[in-house]
Each structure stands twice: as C-alpha cells, then as structure tokens.
Amino acid sequence: MMSDISMAYNTYGTLNEDKSNAILLCHALTGDQYAASRQPITGKDGWWSFMIGPGKILDTDRYFIVCSNILGGCMGTTGPLDIDPDTGKPYGLNLPMITIGDMVRAQALLQDYLEIPDWFAVMGGSMGGMQVLQWASAYPERCFSAVPIATAAKHSAQNIAFHEVGRQAVMADPDWQGGNYYESGRKPRAGLSVARMAAHVTYLSESALHRKFGRNLQDREDLTYGFDADFQVESYLRYQGINFVDRFDANSYLYITRAMDYFDLASDHGGSLAKAFAGTNTRFCVVSFSSDWLFPTSESKDVVRALNAAAANVSFVEIETDKGHDAFLLETPEMLTTIGGFLESTAKSRGIA
Amino acid sequence: MMSDISMAYNTYGTLNEDKSNAILLCHALTGDQYAASRQPITGKDGWWSFMIGPGKILDTDRYFIVCSNILGGCMGTTGPLDIDPDTGKPYGLNLPMITIGDMVRAQALLQDYLEIPDWFAVMGGSMGGMQVLQWASAYPERCFSAVPIATAAKHSAQNIAFHEVGRQAVMADPDWQGGNYYESGRKPRAGLSVARMAAHVTYLSESALHRKFGRNLQDREDLTYGFDADFQVESYLRYQGINFVDRFDANSYLYITRAMDYFDLASDHGGSLAKAFAGTNTRFCVVSFSSDWLFPTSESKDVVRALNAAAANVSFVEIETDKGHDAFLLETPEMLTTIGGFLESTAKSRGIA
Numbered sequence: 001m002m003s004d005i006s007m008a009y010n011t012y013g014t015l016n017e018d019k020s021n022a023i024l025l026c027h028a029l030t031g032d033q034y035a036a037s038r039q040p041i042t043g044k045d046g047w048w049s050f051m052i053g054p055g056k057i058l059d060t061d062r063y064f065i066v067c068s069n070i071l072g073g074c075m076g077t078t079g080p081l082d083i084d085p086d087t088g089k090p091y092g093l094n095l096p097m098i099t100i101g102d103m104v105r106a107q108a109l110l111q112d113y114l115e116i117p118d119w120f121a122v123m124g125g126s127m128g129g130m131q132v133l134q135w136a137s138a139y140p141e142r143c144f145s146a147v148p149i150a151t152a153a154k155h156s157a158q159n160i161a162f163h164e165v166g167r168q169a170v171m172a173d174p175d176w177q178g179g180n181y182y183e184s185g186r187k188p189r190a191g192l193s194v195a196r197m198a199a200h201v202t203y204l205s206e207s208a209l210h211r212k213f214g215r216n217l218q219d220r221e222d223l224t225y226g227f228d229a230d231f232q233v234e235s236y237l238r239y240q241g242i243n244f245v246d247r248f249d250a251n252s253y254l255y256i257t258r259a260m261d262y263f264d265l266a267s268d269h270g271g272s273l274a275k276a277f278a279g280t281n282t283r284f285c286v287v288s289f290s291s292d293w294l295f296p297t298s299e300s301k302d303v304v305r306a307l308n309a310a311a312a313n314v315s316f317v318e319i320e321t322d323k324g325h326d327a328f329l330l331e332t333p334e335m336l337t338t339i340g341g342f343l344e345s346t347a348k349s350r351g352i353a
Numbered sequence: 354m355m356s357d358i359s360m361a362y363n364t365y366g367t368l369n370e371d372k373s374n375a376i377l378l379c380h381a382l383t384g385d386q387y388a389a390s391r392q393p394i395t396g397k398d399g400w401w402s403f404m405i406g407p408g409k410i411l412d413t414d415r416y417f418i419v420c421s422n423i424l425g426g427c428m429g430t431t432g433p434l435d436i437d438p439d440t441g442k443p444y445g446l447n448l449p450m451i452t453i454g455d456m457v458r459a460q461a462l463l464q465d466y467l468e469i470p471d472w473f474a475v476m477g478g479s480m481g482g483m484q485v486l487q488w489a490s491a492y493p494e495r496c497f498s499a500v501p502i503a504t505a506a507k508h509s510a511q512n513i514a515f516h517e518v519g520r521q522a523v524m525a526d527p528d529w530q531g532g533n534y535y536e537s538g539r540k541p542r543a544g545l546s547v548a549r550m551a552a553h554v555t556y557l558s559e560s561a562l563h564r565k566f567g568r569n570l571q572d573r574e575d576l577t578y579g580f581d582a583d584f585q586v587e588s589y590l591r592y593q594g595i596n597f598v599d600r601f602d603a604n605s606y607l608y609i610t611r612a613m614d615y616f617d618l619a620s621d622h623g624g625s626l627a628k629a630f631a632g633t634n635t636r637f638c639v640v641s642f643s644s645d646w647l648f649p650t651s652e653s654k655d656v657v658r659a660l661n662a663a664a665a666n667v668s669f670v671e672i673e674t675d676k677g678h679d680a681f682l683l684e685t686p687e688m689l690t691t692i693g694g695f696l697e698s699t700a701k702s703r704g705i706a
Contacts, residue, residue: 093580096578097578097579099578154568155568156559156562156563156568157559157562157563157565157566157567157568157584157586158554158557158559158562158563160568160584160586160587161554161562161586161587161590162551162554164550164582164584164586164587164590164591165547165550165551165554165590167580168546168547168550168590168591168594169522169525169547171580172522172526172543172544172546172547173525174527190525191525193521193525194518194521194522194525194547197517197518197521198518198551201511201514201515201518204511206509206510206511206646206649209509209510209511209514210509210510210511212510213510214510215507215508215510215513215617215620223615225449225450225452225615226450227446227520227524227607227611229517230614231510231513231517231614233510233513233514233517234513234514234517237514237517237518237521238517238521241521254580258580261583261584262576262578264568293559293646296559
C-alpha cells in the first residue's frame with residue numbers, strides 16, 4: 001500500500017477569478033508534465049508546445065493549463081523509482097499496480113489541491129485520451145468538456161500484444177535484475193531501447209515510414225551488406241531507442257503499459273460503454289486520425305456511439321492524414337482547427353471571454 | 354569466402370521420365386525443408402502438410418516436390434552455425450552476408466545436382482515468394498510457372514523496421530556474445546524469443562487477434578493486476594517466443610532477416626521491375642491476402658503490373674480472409690482452389706497427366 005503520493009505538475013497561464021478557465025492536459029505513455037516547457041533531460045521543447053502559448057490554440061492569455069506527470073511515471077510524480085518509505089529503498093515492483101482510474105484519481109486530488117471546482121476541458125491523446133474518457137466517466141460533474149484524441153475505451157488484443165513484446169524486452173535484459181536495478185549502477189538500457197523501437201514502429205503509418213524513409217540509405221551510396229544501420233529507418237529507430245532510455249525509467253514503462261492494457265471502461269459498467277457515460281452533461285470532441293492503426297478510427301467511433309446512446313453532446317472528427325498515431329504530437333493543421341473551433345464555441349457556452 | 358556449401362533438402366513424390374513434373378518449394382523466414390514431414394525438433398507436421406500428399410493440391414502421385422533449407426539457414430544447409438573449414442569453428446558472423454539471390458543460386462546448384470532441366474513450378478509464400486520472384490527473374494528458362502504468395506518485390510520501410518527491432522533484440526542479449534555463442538554453452542534465448550514475439554504480431558491481422566483472443570483472460574476469472582500473462586494473447590506470444598528458440602539459430606535469424614531487407618528486385622534492373630521480367634515465358638499465379646498488412650495486396654499488384662508490362666502470362670487473386678499474413682500457412686480454402694486450379698491448367702499446357 002502507498003501511504004502518500006507526490007504529484008509533479010506544470011501550469012501555463014492564469015486561473016481566472018471564477019475559476020472557470022482551467023484545462024487539464026493528460027499526457028501519453030512516454031509524455032510528461034513538460035507539455036510546453038523545455039524538457040529538463042532532453043532539453044527539447046514540450047510535446048505540445050505548438051498548441052500552448054499566447055494566441056495559440058490553448059491560449060495562455062485565456063486559459064489556465066495544468067499538466068501533471070501521471071501516477072507511476074518517472075518525472076516527479078510517485079512511481080517505481082521513488083523511495084518506498086516503508087523500506088527506505090525504491091519501490092521497484094513493490095509499487096502497487098496502477099490503473100488509468102488511479103491516474104485520474106491522483107489528478108482529482110491535484111484538482112482539489114488547486115481548488116479548481118471543475119475543468120473547462122480535459123484533453124489528451126493516446127493514453128492521455130484514455131484518461132480523458134476515464135475523467136468524463138468517473139467525474140462528469142468536474143468536466144465541462146472533454147477532448148479524447150487518437151484513443152479508445154479499451155486496449156485491443158494487438159495493442160496488448162505489442163506492449164507485451166516491449167515488457168518482455170525489458171525483462172529479458174539481465175540489467176533489469178527483477179526490477180531492482182536502481183542501486184546497482186546498471187539499468188536495462190538495451191531492453192528498454194528495444195521496447196521503445198518496437199513501440200515506435202506502431203506510432204507511424206506504413207505510408208509515413210515509406211514517405212519519410214522508404215529504402216533510403218544512411219549516409220552511404222551503396223549497401224554495406226552487414227548488420228550496421230544501412231537504411232535510414234534503422235538508424236532512426238536506433239536513435240529513438242537509445243535516446244529514450246536516458247529520459248525514462250524501465251519499471252515505469254512496465255507499469256504504464258500495463259495500465260493501458262488493463263483499461264476497459266465498459267467492463268467497469270457491466271459491459272456497456274454507454275452506461276459509463278450515463279447522464280453526462282460534458283461536451284465531447286472526439287478526434288481520430290485516418291492512418292492511425294494503433295488506435296484506429298473504428299475505436300473512436302465506438303466511443304462516439306456510446307456517447308450518442310448516452311444522449312451526450314458530442315462532435316467527432318476523423319482527420320485525414322498519413323502520419324499515423326503520432327499525428328496528435330505533430331502540428332497537424334486540421335487537428336488545430338478542430339480543437340480550436342471546439343474550444344471557441346465551448347468557451348462561449350461557458351462565458352469565458 | 355565460402356569454398357563449399359552443403360544443401361539439406363526433402364523430396365516428395367517421384368520425378369517422371371521426362372523430368373517435367375518437378376516443383377520447387379521455397380520456404381519462409383522461419384520455415385525449413387520439412388514442408389510435409391515431421392519436423393525433427395518440434396515433432397510437428399510440416400508447414401505445408403495440408404498442401405502436399407497423394408490427392409492433395411501438390412499431389413505426390415503426379416508431382417515431384419523438392420524443398421531445401423535456404424542458404425544461411427540452420428537445418429542442414431550451410432549457415433552461421435556450421436563449421437568454417439578455414440578456422441575449424443562455427444562461422445558466426447564470419448559467414449558472408451547472404452541475399453535472396455544467393456539462396457536462389459544455391460537452389461539452382463541443387464537443381465543441377467538433381468538433373469532437373471526446369472521446374473514445372475516454383476512456389477512459396479512470404480520470403481519464399483521473394484525467392485520465387487528472384488527465380489523467375491534470374492532463371493526464367495528454368496521456371497515453367499511461378500507462384501509467389503503473400504510477398505513483394507522489395508521489403509518496405511515498415512518491414513525493415515520490424516526486422517531491425519528483432520535483430521536489436523537478439524544483439525542486446527548478452528548471451529549473443531557478438532555472435533560467438535556456439536561454444537559457450539549459452540545462446541541468446543531471451544533476445545531471440547522477443548524477436549519472434551515482435552515478428553509474430555505482424556503475421557496476424559488485428560481482426561484475427563481480436564477474434565482469436567480479444568481481451569480474454571488466461572486460465573483465470575479476474576485480472577491479477579501484475580506482470581504475469583493475464584491475457585491469452587500474452588501467453589500465446591510467450592509460447593511462440595519460447596518454442597522458437599529451441600528450433601532456430603539466432604545468427605540465422607539475423608542473416609535471413611537481413612537478406613529480406615536487402616531484397617529489391619527492381620533496383621537490380623535499373624529501378625524497373627518490368628525489366629526484371631523482360632521476355633519471360635513463365636506463367637505466373639500471384640496470390641495475396643486481404644488482411645495481410647505485412648505484405649499488403651498493393652505490393653502484389655506492383656508485381657502484377659510489372660508482369661503485365663513485361664507481357665507475361667499472369668493471373669492474380671486477392672483472397673478475402675481476416676487471417677493476415679499467416680494465411681499462407683493455414684488451410685485457407687480459396688488458396689487451395691486458386692493454386693489447385695492454376696496447377697491443373699498449367700499441367701495441361703505442360704502435358705503432365
């Protein structure tokens with residue numbers, strides 16, 4: 001059992017007097033609270049910097065934006081790398097299993113702490129979108145609106161399968177040491193890197209990979225006929241894998257992928273997704289991407305159907321793009337206009353200037 | 354350099370007097386020469402047992418069927434686990450890189466050895482199909498007909514990406530030891546198992562995984578909220594991975610995946626796939642599967658277009674199935690009728706009773 005948790009979060013903009021302009025951003029599997037700030041380890045811009053700022057879609061002159069590291073994460077919120085007060089050692093695998101519901105409960109505690117009665121909007125992509133759906137189901141009165149992007153109400157068999165490959169890659173690394181690697185001076189770099197590589201392939205569409213790399217060679221004119229990275233797509237993946245391990249904790253990766261696998265909102269409501277949203281007054285904007293094969297449009301449509309059955313106020317847009325699942329992290333013009341338009345009209349209903 | 358190679362092969366049926374009834378079967382990445390025999394390590398039936406035998410599609414009362422282990426393999430044909438006569442030790446990574454062209458040249462040497470002037474048909478799925486295309490391009494006069502199934506004339510960026518994940522998983526395993534593991538008593542079981550798991554997900558369609566497993570639990574009524582295989586799809590994948598390492602050599606896996614990545618038939622002909630088949634008299638039957646996302650129908654159509662441009666005799670069938678790439682290894686009824694019908698009419702042209 002965990003007696004106490006820490007939450008790490010960033011805010012952008014200012015909370016207005018009647019506390020009606022707060023937006024909660026829920027980050028994805030490997031995201032963090034640095035949504036629009038320089039990430040301290042990579043030194044790169046935040047994952048939604050193009051969305052957040054003065055005059056941007058998430059206008060910091062109008063909205064107060066909160067983004068917290070998820071429970072189980074590795075950027076300040078309690079996770080497996082933190083010290084278990086009962087033992088004085090890092091939790092490792094002694095941390096209780098964490099669900100999307102737990103992540104959202106922790107965010108609700110943060111909301112109470114910030115004295116925000118309800119969110120103007122709860123928003124996020126991929127696993128962030130799972131949290132959005134969980135928020136709208138568990139705390140409908142705290143969500144004036146909800147924007148789940150590139151997500152699903154449950155993890156599919158194929159998605160569980162890819163996650164299991166990643167977890168096995170981590171656990172196969174002898175440096176993982178059953179999860180007790182923190183004090184050893186070694187960590188499962190190779191295993192986590194392979195896990196990241198496998199996952200990264202699923203974030204891109206086949207056509208995006210083809211357009212971006214095709215069979216182009218890496219800094220050479222001819223094939224070397226060896227096991228070096230001859231093809232650009234190989235060196236790109238290796239780069240993705242190697243850089244990831246510097247900023248992410250392997251045990252966090254295990255816990256968070258597991259939380260996604262366990263997510264099945266309907267099963268918590270007798271198998272009916274519509275019941276998960278019964279009586280809701282939240283306004284929904286559901287967004288999917290045509291080339292996303294990890295969270296395909298059909299799964300967003302399942303959510304939309306359930307919301308319709310619950311007589312919810314819902315708009316749905318499938319955005320045409322060949323960029324795959326990763327499109328929600330890219331400055332995809334139609335995503336900006338869709339979310340911008342939704343926030344604009346929702347702000348009017350809410351009476352936000 | 355390799356001075357000498359061994360070829361391991363099986364035959365089924367009897368070569369007729371005018372040597373006109375020989376069929377060459379080309380196996381896939383993890384296949385072997387035990388196409389219709391009990392696999393000696395697993396004890397299981399051969400990978401095309403349902404196709405081969407008296408009265409079956411590949412009727413052993415009519416045809417003489419040859420299936421050899423590919424060059425670079427690990428079931429008797431020269432590969433990385435064999436002894437390098439120059440050093441007296443296993444080749445390991447000292448084996449020269451092998452291409453699909455090399456595999457086919459080795460099969461042509463076997464053909465000469467068997468004194469078969471030309472094949473009635475050359476046939477195979479996935480990497481087997483790549484060999485079929487290479488055969489038809491390099492030795493058109495030796496191929497009366499060709500049946501490439503679930504394949505492509507080049508490996509796509511996405512396919513290279515998945516292979517690279519698998520290779521990195523093997524190489525990340527400390528027991529791989531730079532490829533020199535044969536005499537150590539240890540081999541990269543964990544890494545090869547992860548590679549197999551990652552590849553196996555790509556062999557099935559999303560809908561096949563959903564139909565076969567969905568979110569069903571493994572021998573339990575409730576989630577355990579841990580890292581055991583709670584979901585059936587997880588234990589299925591683990592089983593696939595663990596069993597694979599008993600029958601396959603990790604270095605072979607590296608060499609063979611690399612051969613597939615390097616395959617690009619058009620690039621050997623000035624970028625024109627049609628030129629690869631110029632002047633061919635071979636009859637083609639190209640088969641794809643609607644739910645195969647690893648070798649999608651569009652890639653078979655590229656082959657068909659090139660064959661049409663080369664004025665080849667070609668029939669093409671996309672088979673409707675939700676079984677994904679693996680469909681060519683399953684008793685898919687429409688595949689049986691398609692190949693059966695093609696062989697029947699081709700046998701008539703050839704004058705085989």
